Amino acid sequence: MNAPLRRRLVVTVSAFVLLGVFWGTFAVLLPDLSGAVGLSPGPLGAALLVGALASIVSMGLLGWASDFAGRRVFLLGALVVFGVGVLGLGAVGSFAALALALVVVYAGSGLYDVGINASAIDIEREAGRRLMAYFHASFSAGGLLGAVGSGVLLAAGLDYRLIYASVLLPLVLVALAVALTDLSPAEPPAPEGEIPPGGVFAAFGDRALLLVALVATLGLLSEGEMEHWSGIYLRDTLGLSALVGGGGVAVFFGAMAVGRLAAAPIIHAFGTRPVLAAAGLFAALGMGLSLATTRPSLVVLGFLVVGLALSAIVPIAFSLAGDLAKGRVGSATSVLTTTSYGGFLIGPVLVGGLAELFGLRLALTTIAVAGAAVFLLSFRLGRP
Incomplete structure (x- = not known):
């Protein structure tokens, strides 16, 4: 791997870590954020739906622009919007302000x-190696750092608004690294004529x-x-302290990081x-264990199993997407990210609505159902 490619690798890994730090922090602070506005799971789920x-x-509409504006310009623009949103979370005082943030x-x-x-x-394509699992492991490692750090700071008495503000420091550092690094791919993007006028929505015709x-x-x-509701489940439903609740969230992120680091050789073997298939099965079993007991040690053990089980699914999918759309990586990534990230966001909304009706424990069984679905769908994929 040459020096420019190594530099891009380091900057991109750092960018994944930053995203993980935010979501790990968000998971631990969500009970404080919703409590400050006085929201039950249903209204909180509605606010998450707006986001x-x-x-x-x-x-x-805009994801495909990563190929045309260039990786660096696109990421810097996204970081500005991201940073404004993080600042907004620390200033929330009403439902409307929360929805806007x-x-x-x-x-x-x-x-x-x-x-x-x-x-x-x-x-990954320029290096000629399956590296996606390692990138996503760095996201999970960032989530571990964010969950542990925010849990410790909360236990020390620091206001949650200041903890949100602290996320801006790594965000600014990553923005500087991106600004100083040429992230352009060696392979040019697809000609502009191949991108439908409606953006990626018009490209949802590839069944594979x-x-x-x-x-x-x-x-x-x-x-x-898991990232949105595990902290609330531990702290509010089970009544655990902020430190223990943050530790449980950290166990999940840590398991994701370890699992993704080990995923590449396991997938190869x-x-x-x-x-x-194994990932889906163990996700269902691990979540079943966590929800079948109120003993903190067994609940956290189930979180560990779920994290390990889920760790390989997304890296496999993004690698396959890259194989399916050579020369149009940004567009293929937009298709995959739009649908999968939609699941990441809609899932917590679904849990919020179900929790309002049936309680959070029952609502979280959707994770076990999703694991069973992955198990079944794994047999529909073509042979590698």
């Missing part, structure tokens, strides 16, 4: 996710890509539900379909 819709629309932060986060995954696919996108959607739906 989810904004994110899906922004990715669908979520619109901005989710739209920025979604576009940022498109950009970093497109850059990661560029690097949509099957891969469905698998990724179920994986990210489960991740989104056993193949795509067996790994996906």
